[in-house]
Amino acid sequence: MDPTAEHRYVITLSCPDTTGIVARIAGFLADAGGWIVEAGYHSDPATGWFFTRQVVRAESLPFGAEELRERFATVAADLGGDTTWTVTDTREPxxxxxxxxxxxxxxxxxxxxxxxxxxxxxxxxxxxxxxxxxxxxxxxxxxxxxxxxxxxxxxxxxxxxxxxxxxxxxxxxxxxxxxxxxxxxxxxxxxxxxxxxxxxxxxxxxxxxxxxxxxxxxxxxxxxxxxxxxxxxxxxxxxxxxxxxxxxxxxxxxxxxxxxxxxxxxxxxxxxxxxxxxxxxxxxxxxxxxxxxxxxxxx
Amino acid sequence: MDPTAEHRYVITLSCPDTTGIVARIAGFLADAGGWIVEAGYHSDPATGWFFTRQVVRAESLPFGAEELRERFATVAADLGGDTTWTVTDTREPxxxxxxxxxxxxxxxxxxxxxxxxxxxxxxxxxxxxxxxxxxxxxxxxxxxxxxxxxxxxxxxxxxxxxxxxxxxxxxxxxxxxxxxxxxxxxxxxxxxxxxxxxxxxxxxxxxxxxxxxxxxxxxxxxxxxxxxxxxxxxxxxxxxxxxxxxxxxxxxxxxxxxxxxxxxxxxxxxxxxxxxxxxxxxxxxxxxxxxxxxxxxxx
Amino acid sequence: MDPTAEHRYVITLSCPDTTGIVARIAGFLADAGGWIVEAGYHSDPATGWFFTRQVVRAESLPFGAEELRERFATVAADLGGDTTWTVTDTREPxxxxxxxxxxxxxxxxxxxxxxxxxxxxxxxxxxxxxxxxxxxxxxxxxxxxxxxxxxxxxxxxxxxxxxxxxxxxxxxxxxxxxxxxxxxxxxxxxxxxxxxxxxxxxxxxxxxxxxxxxxxxxxxxxxxxxxxxxxxxxxxxxxxxxxxxxxxxxxxxxxxxxxxxxxxxxxxxxxxxxxxxxxxxxxxxxxxxxxxxxxxxxx
Amino acid sequence: MDPTAEHRYVITLSCPDTTGIVARIAGFLADAGGWIVEAGYHSDPATGWFFTRQVVRAESLPFGAEELRERFATVAADLGGDTTWTVTDTREPxxxxxxxxxxxxxxxxxxxxxxxxxxxxxxxxxxxxxxxxxxxxxxxxxxxxxxxxxxxxxxxxxxxxxxxxxxxxxxxxxxxxxxxxxxxxxxxxxxxxxxxxxxxxxxxxxxxxxxxxxxxxxxxxxxxxxxxxxxxxxxxxxxxxxxxxxxxxxxxxxxxxxxxxxxxxxxxxxxxxxxxxxxxxxxxxxxxxxxxxxxxxxx
CATH class of the missing domain: 3.40.50.170 (Formyl transferase, N-terminal domain)
Structure with missing residues (x-):
């Protein structure tokens, strides 16, 4: 671990593709003040599936990893029953x-x-x-x-x-x-x-x-x-x-x-x-x- | 031009980085029913500048390229005076x-x-x-x-x-x-x-x-x-x-x-x-x- | 064809590997005054086979492609019955x-x-x-x-x-x-x-x-x-x-x-x-x- | 060092380019029964200089590294005063x-x-x-x-x-x-x-x-x-x-x-x-x- 590395949360999510997913996630993060430093999106036409990975500056959020997980669970639940997601903390090696x-x-x-x-x-x-x-x-x-x-x-x-x-x-x-x-x-x-x-x-x-x-x-x-x-x-x-x-x-x-x-x-x-x-x-x-x-x- | 290629609009935007840009753009597109098929984001820590490129299925929007440009201009205006952006139509070679x-x-x-x-x-x-x-x-x-x-x-x-x-x-x-x-x-x-x-x-x-x-x-x-x-x-x-x-x-x-x-x-x-x-x-x-x-x- | 390219003969040869092949070929060329400008050799331990490609400046030899072929046939014959070889002239496209x-x-x-x-x-x-x-x-x-x-x-x-x-x-x-x-x-x-x-x-x-x-x-x-x-x-x-x-x-x-x-x-x-x-x-x-x-x- | 590796001598030589160098070296090795397993040649038209690297199976020669060096010195001497060369033994790490x-x-x-x-x-x-x-x-x-x-x-x-x-x-x-x-x-x-x-x-x-x-x-x-x-x-x-x-x-x-x-x-x-x-x-x-x-x- 690089001790000088910035403290970040990494969110990944996969769900069936539809309109508005990015807006839902980005809206959630923006409302919480989250500063996105990396964002990857992929929409797979062959399977109709959507994938994303987002990296947020920890100090831009007013809560910690545990609460981020709890809150994000609500967002993920809106995106369909097959959604899988993770939230990890770069401070936990x-x-x-x-x-x-x-x-x-x-x-x-x-x-x-x-x-x-x-x-x-x-x-x-x-x-x-x-x-x-x-x-x-x-x-x-x-x-x-x-x-x-x-x-x-x-x-x-x-x-x-x-x-x-x-x-x-x-x-x-x-x-x-x-x-x-x-x-x-x-x-x-x-x-x-x-x-x-x-x-x-x-x-x-x-x-x-x-x-x-x-x-x-x-x-x-x-x-x-x-x-x-x-x-x-x-x-x-x-x-x-x-x-x-x-x-x-x-x-x-x-x-x-x-x-x-x-x-x-x-x-x-x-x-x-x-x-x-x-x-x-x-x-x-x-x-x-x-x-x-x-x-x-x-x- | 590949005549079988899907009809799409390509949006690019550069602006000073801040919280909520992705939410603003994604929210605009989601409200209009826009189906994003490609999305790239880059946040440059050295210059504090933000860049994005989004590709939207033309038929997912209820309006054409001209109106998309007009409407998107409002979004871009919210993102600061130095914002530059383009909207192009893949049907116009x-x-x-x-x-x-x-x-x-x-x-x-x-x-x-x-x-x-x-x-x-x-x-x-x-x-x-x-x-x-x-x-x-x-x-x-x-x-x-x-x-x-x-x-x-x-x-x-x-x-x-x-x-x-x-x-x-x-x-x-x-x-x-x-x-x-x-x-x-x-x-x-x-x-x-x-x-x-x-x-x-x-x-x-x-x-x-x-x-x-x-x-x-x-x-x-x-x-x-x-x-x-x-x-x-x-x-x-x-x-x-x-x-x-x-x-x-x-x-x-x-x-x-x-x-x-x-x-x-x-x-x-x-x-x-x-x-x-x-x-x-x-x-x-x-x-x-x-x-x-x-x-x-x-x- | 590049008209300014130098006139050259290209020799290739494959034969069962043994001691003295390079000496035989190089000796033949040296005796004729041949100036070798490229030479590749490969000795394959798995098959016991030898391969070479040599490129000679045409003007360094006192004879033409036809006579080179005739003379080289004698060299190749010494290297065993399974030997295969070619001599080509870069002036013949x-x-x-x-x-x-x-x-x-x-x-x-x-x-x-x-x-x-x-x-x-x-x-x-x-x-x-x-x-x-x-x-x-x-x-x-x-x-x-x-x-x-x-x-x-x-x-x-x-x-x-x-x-x-x-x-x-x-x-x-x-x-x-x-x-x-x-x-x-x-x-x-x-x-x-x-x-x-x-x-x-x-x-x-x-x-x-x-x-x-x-x-x-x-x-x-x-x-x-x-x-x-x-x-x-x-x-x-x-x-x-x-x-x-x-x-x-x-x-x-x-x-x-x-x-x-x-x-x-x-x-x-x-x-x-x-x-x-x-x-x-x-x-x-x-x-x-x-x-x-x-x-x-x-x- | 790989103890199963074959015992070999590696010869390198650089000298002014002229006709017959390969024949001279290959002839010397062939006369001694040397089995060449790798051979690289390069003739540089810009400098008029010739380079070679040859690898010989040690057991194919009736003498050791020291005597190979002595004998090869005679070959090198024939190739001009500016010639530089080395003979190394793969058993000497x-x-x-x-x-x-x-x-x-x-x-x-x-x-x-x-x-x-x-x-x-x-x-x-x-x-x-x-x-x-x-x-x-x-x-x-x-x-x-x-x-x-x-x-x-x-x-x-x-x-x-x-x-x-x-x-x-x-x-x-x-x-x-x-x-x-x-x-x-x-x-x-x-x-x-x-x-x-x-x-x-x-x-x-x-x-x-x-x-x-x-x-x-x-x-x-x-x-x-x-x-x-x-x-x-x-x-x-x-x-x-x-x-x-x-x-x-x-x-x-x-x-x-x-x-x-x-x-x-x-x-x-x-x-x-x-x-x-x-x-x-x-x-x-x-x-x-x-x-x-x-x-x-x-x-």
Missing amino acids: KRVVMLVSEEAHCMHDILGRVAAGELPVRLACVIGNHDRLGPIVRAHGVPFHHVPFPPPGGDPDARAAAKAEAFGQVRHLVEEHDPHAVVLARFMQILPPDLCRDWAGRAINIHHSFLPSFVGARPYHQAYARGVKLIGATCHYVTPDLDAGPIIEQDVIRVDHGDTAADMVRRGRDIERLVLARGLRWHLEDRVLVHGNKTVVFP | KRVVMLVSEEAHCMHDILGRVAAGELPVRLACVIGNHDRLGPIVRAHGVPFHHVPFPPPGGDPDARAAAKAEAFGQVRHLVEEHDPHAVVLARFMQILPPDLCRDWAGRAINIHHSFLPSFVGARPYHQAYARGVKLIGATCHYVTPDLDAGPIIEQDVIRVDHGDTAADMVRRGRDIERLVLARGLRWHLEDRVLVHGNKTVVFP | KRVVMLVSEEAHCMHDILGRVAAGELPVRLACVIGNHDRLGPIVRAHGVPFHHVPFPPPGGDPDARAAAKAEAFGQVRHLVEEHDPHAVVLARFMQILPPDLCRDWAGRAINIHHSFLPSFVGARPYHQAYARGVKLIGATCHYVTPDLDAGPIIEQDVIRVDHGDTAADMVRRGRDIERLVLARGLRWHLEDRVLVHGNKTVVFP | KRVVMLVSEEAHCMHDILGRVAAGELPVRLACVIGNHDRLGPIVRAHGVPFHHVPFPPPGGDPDARAAAKAEAFGQVRHLVEEHDPHAVVLARFMQILPPDLCRDWAGRAINIHHSFLPSFVGARPYHQAYARGVKLIGATCHYVTPDLDAGPIIEQDVIRVDHGDTAADMVRRGRDIERLVLARGLRWHLEDRVLVHGNKTVVFP
């Missing part, structure tokens, strides 16, 4: 839990960003299925928990049981913090459906391809085999359908015939880091509104 | 005049875009200081006027007089159409101050560098000499200060040590075309609001 | 035939580039399945042939016969020119297998997605439905497998939630134009070597 | 010293890359003019030295003396390691001319603008004032002329009217990190050859 494996570049990147004061976040803990990364994480003042997962092979039933046991531990460690985001920073384990469901809209994955190309395992090797000229990464919300959740952000980097699959693995990391960091920031700043399997992102 | 020289890639690109129905524009005419391009322009159904300019060298006074004479002709040919945009599509002649002033906010230039680097002549050769790794182009409004007007759009392309200055000239054309086409489209769609020497672009 | 339909933005772009002297090519003719584009093409001094294709619907057998008949005409018109490239500039008709085979390595398509995502029809609509944050285009050699041939070039452009499928269609054109123009230039300058289903591109 | 200040994002990024095994480097030490970063650096197993610099203001002579004293300490700490690279990772102190001279070709700076725009202090604030639509970063060799040394790498990121100068500072960090990491990697892999004030980069 968001809690993040990170799940990692051995490929630690995304974790290092996020630790570095938090250390540099770039991400508006409190890192509650890091959970790893190897213990090698503990010392660095702890040097950043962040708790590290080692939850071993069963290696590939062996008796399938025993492995499934061990995996379920491990995910039980992960669930426990995560939910203790009631985090705003659970970041799968190249975690390399597929979340079981119950966690996908319970963490819906909060579990964020970075997939190392430009989805929907190259779903599943070893996407860089798939990309190499196809001979593509750009490789990419995708940050998306986790859903039970593998690599098919709502996309938050994507980007690509150029490769050429001289890049082996191993080169692509290395070069792709630059895009994974960037795409995950952007997606996570937008999520934490309430810039991402999910509707069906798509996102509205107010950048 | 914008008129464009293009000035060209020998480097015709930007002109070919715009002609192609108009032929493909991509730019919401009526090409009023093309004015060239060489006559070679006449046949192609006319094949596109666009009038072409040849206005010769004096070549470099010779008696300076005679040359200045000939140039002033040529610019007089250009002014006459341009102003006959009262165009929404005068596009200097690599025109290679510096507009005299009186034309800069009279066409302020309408004269659009494409400069073949990433400004403010490499102002003036032969920017690719300057870029080559400095050994930069990216070259760029800048679309900006013309002002009497050479290459220093408000920037509408910029982009870059990667080069390397194997690119000679001539290669940069060739490769840079791809960026010039793209940047000019984007900047011109945004200008014609009233997406660009100028404030001081900077632009707000609602994309 | 390449012939291109373009196939178009109604979406003419790529065609306009290529016509503009040829008019601006940017592409090293002689446009032999344009073949369209609608006649609307004839006048503009002919204004560029390029012959235009209208070959009507049967519209969708109707009796399938009659339609198949009419289509075969139309493709027969296209084949005849194309092969008359023995072109170095047959460009499907958004032709929107799937080439029959016999043409794919006979024009292998010369038929170049632009597909309006970032392959392998969104193969087949209406890729922008597929992209819109998936909610991707970038859209792309792919220039590839045509093979009987739809949209699965060797990729020459790809690029992408950012979109957001505000872009409808129609906006993506419009915005994607900028990438289609650019990617096709780059791919075609590289093909014509002998920069693209195909191996299996992948390309080596010496840029 | 390069030593890097990093200088940092308070803006630590580039340092965090490089520490993370080294921890993730991405950069072929041994971090000899980090020198900071504040001591806050010590614990994190040491948690990475890297020595950290705190060298305080005088704050702005105060008596100019006393300040100059304190600064000279501090730079003396920095020189001592750096030269102890005879590093291949001295990285100014947002060090924010201008190197004195004697260090620029003594570390020529090894001192690498990241400047937070797209040079040559916005030389000197507070480049993001300069960019904000000019209203540019892209901001950038430049990795370059340090020379006594401020921000004017040979450019290794540059890149840009899009900004818009909604970005304040502070936003640009934050967003620019992503480009600074990336550009410095790329430039440093290329330097350490002997991919960068300097000639005059420009670089040849074999990527």
Whole structure:
């Protein structure tokens, strides 16, 4: 958290589109003296749905976050039964839990960003299925928990049981913090459906391809085999359908015939880091509104 | 013009920032039944100025463009004496005049875009200081006027007089159409101050560098000499200060040590075309609001 | 063709990799006094194959293109039976035939580039399945042939016969020119297998997605439905497998939630134009070597 | 260092261009049985100079790095008195010293890359003019030295003396390691001319603008004032002329009217990190050859 940052409230709202929504919200804020410093609107002709994100200077309002929520609930109620909305206070830092494996570049990147004061976040803990990364994480003042997962092979039933046991531990460690985001920073384990469901809209994955190309395992090797000229990464919300959740952000980097699959693995990391960091920031700043399997992102 | 495009009104407004502006505008539109399909807002903390662009479905309003202008004038008047605003009707195509020289890639690109129905524009005419391009322009159904300019060298006074004479002709040919945009599509002649002033906010230039680097002549050769790794182009409004007007759009392309200055000239054309086409489209769609020497672009 | 361009010979070669290939080729050229101005090498560890492209100043050699071909054949023969190679002369302009339909933005772009002297090519003719584009093409001094294709619907057998008949005409018109490239500039008709085979390595398509995502029809609509944050285009050699041939070039452009499928269609054109123009230039300058289903591109 | 990476020798050479250079080098390598796995050539028509970088499998040669150097010296001697060349062994890790200040994002990024095994480097030490970063650096197993610099203001002579004293300490700490690279990772102190001279070709700076725009202090604030639509970063060799040394790498990121100068500072960090990491990697892999004030980069 940047202590010099201005104190603000962030309002998001989605509702069926109709005439007068902006007037209703803006009128409410104006009546209360609210000074809007950022405002994004989106009207989606395909679904007939309306989305907005508004940022208001806290000191321009004569009441606090709690009362803003109460009052705004009345506005939202006028806009139809399907309306969903949030009001957050930039003084309340968001809690993040990170799940990692051995490929630690995304974790290092996020630790570095938090250390540099770039991400508006409190890192509650890091959970790893190897213990090698503990010392660095702890040097950043962040708790590290080692939850071993069963290696590939062996008796399938025993492995499934061990995996379920491990995910039980992960669930426990995560939910203790009631985090705003659970970041799968190249975690390399597929979340079981119950966690996908319970963490819906909060579990964020970075997939190392430009989805929907190259779903599943070893996407860089798939990309190499196809001979593509750009490789990419995708940050998306986790859903039970593998690599098919709502996309938050994507980007690509150029490769050429001289890049082996191993080169692509290395070069792709630059895009994974960037795409995950952007997606996570937008999520934490309430810039991402999910509707069906798509996102509205107010950048 | 896309005849299937929906009929819309586009409102832009700039005024000193204060509480309640959005409520005032949105309330006005909601009262009239106006259905907003696009809305952009910008509040600039550095200048304390507010900017908005709103797009309304024409058929959602019970009156036409003329009456919308009259009524909106009342709203704008409430927002302070320095307020500037426009209301345009997407059924009234914008008129464009293009000035060209020998480097015709930007002109070919715009002609192609108009032929493909991509730019919401009526090409009023093309004015060239060489006559070679006449046949192609006319094949596109666009009038072409040849206005010769004096070549470099010779008696300076005679040359200045000939140039002033040529610019007089250009002014006459341009102003006959009262165009929404005068596009200097690599025109290679510096507009005299009186034309800069009279066409302020309408004269659009494409400069073949990433400004403010490499102002003036032969920017690719300057870029080559400095050994930069990216070259760029800048679309900006013309002002009497050479290459220093408000920037509408910029982009870059990667080069390397194997690119000679001539290669940069060739490769840079791809960026010039793209940047000019984007900047011109945004200008014609009233997406660009100028404030001081900077632009707000609602994309 | 740029008449001021230097006279050069371009050599390409692919062969099984082993020690001494570069020495063999460079030794041959050095013995003849050949001045190498560009040289690209690629050694592919996955296939054990070697690729090179060399550009030599014509006047540095004491013999012409024909004798260079004869002498180089001896060098190539030393490098194994599977070796393939070409020697071309930059003074012999390449012939291109373009196939178009109604979406003419790529065609306009290529016509503009040829008019601006940017592409090293002689446009032999344009073949369209609608006649609307004839006048503009002919204004560029390029012959235009209208070959009507049967519209969708109707009796399938009659339609198949009419289509075969139309493709027969296209084949005849194309092969008359023995072109170095047959460009499907958004032709929107799937080439029959016999043409794919006979024009292998010369038929170049632009597909309006970032392959392998969104193969087949209406890729922008597929992209819109998936909610991707970038859209792309792919220039590839045509093979009987739809949209699965060797990729020459790809690029992408950012979109957001505000872009409808129609906006993506419009915005994607900028990438289609650019990617096709780059791919075609590289093909014509002998920069693209195909191996299996992948390309080596010496840029 | 990746212990699974193949053992290789990297040869670089610059010399006056003439016929037969490639044949001479390739012939030498072929005679020794050398298997070339990467080869880059550049012939610069403007300066008449030739550049090459070759990578050879160590086990393909019947001798080691020392003898390769001795033998290659004979080849180089044949190519003229101005020839410069290097032969390095990928088994000998390069030593890097990093200088940092308070803006630590580039340092965090490089520490993370080294921890993730991405950069072929041994971090000899980090020198900071504040001591806050010590614990994190040491948690990475890297020595950290705190060298305080005088704050702005105060008596100019006393300040100059304190600064000279501090730079003396920095020189001592750096030269102890005879590093291949001295990285100014947002060090924010201008190197004195004697260090620029003594570390020529090894001192690498990241400047937070797209040079040559916005030389000197507070480049993001300069960019904000000019209203540019892209901001950038430049990795370059340090020379006594401020921000004017040979450019290794540059890149840009899009900004818009909604970005304040502070936003640009934050967003620019992503480009600074990336550009410095790329430039440093290329330097350490002997991919960068300097000639005059420009670089040849074999990527």
